[in-house]
Amino acid sequence: MVKRTSFAGDACPIARSLEALGDWWSLLIIREALFGVRRFGEFQNKLGMAKNILAARLRSLVDHGILETAPASDGSAYQEYVLTPKGRGTFPILVALRQWSEEFDDRPEEIATMLVDREKGRPVKKLEMRAEDGRLLTPAETTLKPRPSSRRRSG
Amino acid sequence: MVKRTSFAGDACPIARSLEALGDWWSLLIIREALFGVRRFGEFQNKLGMAKNILAARLRSLVDHGILETAPASDGSAYQEYVLTPKGRGTFPILVALRQWSEEFDDRPEEIATMLVDREKGRPVKKLEMRAEDGRLLTPAETTLKPRPSSRRRSG
DNA sequence: GCCAGCCGGTTTTATAATGCAACCACACAA
DNA sequence: TTGTGTGGTTGCATTATAAAACCGGCTGGC
Numbered sequence: 001m002v003k004r005t006s007f008a009g010d011a012c013p014i015a016r017s018l019e020a021l022g023d024w025w026s027l028l029i030i031r032e033a034l035f036g037v038r039r040f041g042e043f044q045n046k047l048g049m050a051k052n053i054l055a056a057r058l059r060s061l062v063d064h065g066i067l068e069t070a071p072a073s074d075g076s077a078y079q080e081y082v083l084t085p086k087g088r089g090t091f092p093i094l095v096a097l098r099q100w101s102e103e104f105d106d107r108p109e110e111i112a113t114m115l116v117d118r119e120k121g122r123p124v125k126k127l128e129m130r131a132e133d134g135r136l137l138t139p140a141e142t143t144l145k146p147r148p149s150s151r152r153r154s155g
Numbered sequence: 156m157v158k159r160t161s162f163a164g165d166a167c168p169i170a171r172s173l174e175a176l177g178d179w180w181s182l183l184i185i186r187e188a189l190f191g192v193r194r195f196g197e198f199q200n201k202l203g204m205a206k207n208i209l210a211a212r213l214r215s216l217v218d219h220g221i222l223e224t225a226p227a228s229d230g231s232a233y234q235e236y237v238l239t240p241k242g243r244g245t246f247p248i249l250v251a252l253r254q255w256s257e258e259f260d261d262r263p264e265e266i267a268t269m270l271v272d273r274e275k276g277r278p279v280k281k282l283e284m285r286a287e288d289g290r291l292l293t294p295a296e297t298t299l300k301p302r303p304s305s306r307r308r309s310g
Numbered sequence: 311g312c313c314a315g316c317c318g319g320t321t322t323t324a325t326a327a328t329g330c331a332a333c334c335a336c337a338c339a340a
Numbered sequence: 341t342t343g344t345g346t347g348g349t350t351g352c353a354t355t356a357t358a359a360a361a362c363c364g365g366c367t368g369g370c
Contacts (some may be wrong), residue, residue: 005204005328011266011267012268013252013253013257013260014186014249014253014256015183016256016260016265017256018179018183021252022179022182024159024177024178024357027169027177028162028167028170028173031167034294039318040317040318040319041316041317049160049358050357050359050360051318051319051320051360052320052321052357052359053357053358055319056357065259065261076317076367077366078317078366085259089258089259090255091294092254092255092282092284093251093252093255094169095251095284096247096248097168097172097176097248098172099247100172100245100247100248101171101172102168104220104240104241104244105171106220110171111166111167111168111171111302112166112167112302113168113299113300114299114302115297115298115299116297117287118295118296118297119296120286120287120288122286124284124285124292125284125286125287126247127251127282127283127284128282128283129280130279130280130283131272131274131275131279132275132278132279133275137279139189139243139246140273141273141274142270142271142272142273142279143270143271144268144269144270144271145269145271146268146269147266147267147268159356159358160357160358178327194346194347195346195347195348196347205328205329205331206348206349207329207330207348207349208327208328210348231337231338231346232337232338233337
């Protein structure tokens with residue numbers, strides 16, 4: 001088995017996320033979906049990717065509960081792909097990726113768009129990590145703890 | 156050319172981030188690096204990945220300015236890989252991935268660790284997106300705007 | 311009804327990336 | 341000089357990706 005090692009059984013939540021999202025196209029498909037794209041052809045057009053790959057990714061995203069197929073919407077007999085809550089929950093990931101580019105990209109002038117506060121039209125602030133009590137946290141002020149692990153451990 | 160389509164020239168900052176981070180291993184390597192892992196063998200051990208792939212990824216991360224090689228540190232004549240500021244800047248991305256797993260994973264009981272506030276030992280809050288004036292923003296309260304595009308457009 | 315054409319894929323075929331194992335170079339020790 | 345451990349590179353098999361051809365269901369013209 002030379003398969004592209006699966007992280008599905010990994011205990012690390014980051015690896016588990018990457019299992020679902022960590023290929024070249026999934027996050028871009030989700031990005032389009034967040035913009036309202038729903039139809040196969042529309043994804044294919046915007047992303048310019050091969051149709052077989054798109055089909056495989058859409059299937060995978062559906063399997064992972066990130067997209068679901070809805071039967072109609074514009075009357076045509078085709079189906080569409082819409083985000084589930086789990087899918088919409090990836091929004092912070094996309095924002096984090098975007099902000100990383102904005103902050104560190106070598107050619108920021110090539111970046112075409114900015115994420116702004118719709119009401120004011122001003123750029124959103126960097127994502128903030130806070131403690132339960134509201135204190136702003138830096139990476140150094142955090143650490144990892146083993147989970148309580150509600151039994152289940154033995155096996 | 157069947158190459159795995161590069162996003163390097165893409166104007167979308169998300170695609171640009173994925174160009175550097177969007178393969179199966181890069182973010183996991185960075186995760187380990189954030190934990191203090193520096194040596195080739197240590198990465199290889201913790202991640203259990205093929206050495207050639209690890210070498211290729213490390214080289215790519217160095218090329219992208221995410222890691223840099225430092226000549227020594229423990230006296231041995233070998234080198235180590237340490238995160239640059241750009242590399243440490245991926246922290247929010249990893250947190251976002253982690254939190255997405257924590258919130259939506261189908262088998263959350265398999266997740267081994269929690270990110271906590273070091274001082275209090277309590278879980279950190281979900282990443283928050285805020286406007287310049289501090290208002291908490293939902294995805295729907297944001298939108299994309301074309302960048303000012305400081306000339307350079309014509310060509 | 312019959313052919314043209316679009317949408318939404320699947321199949322086919324070629325190439326690139328991945329993974330494993332073997333190999334190699336260098337440092338250091340004996 | 342041989343032996344061991346680290347830090348990789350090289351070969352080769354397997355898998356994923358990509359482009360393009362193909363195909364079925366539906367729509368529309370006639």
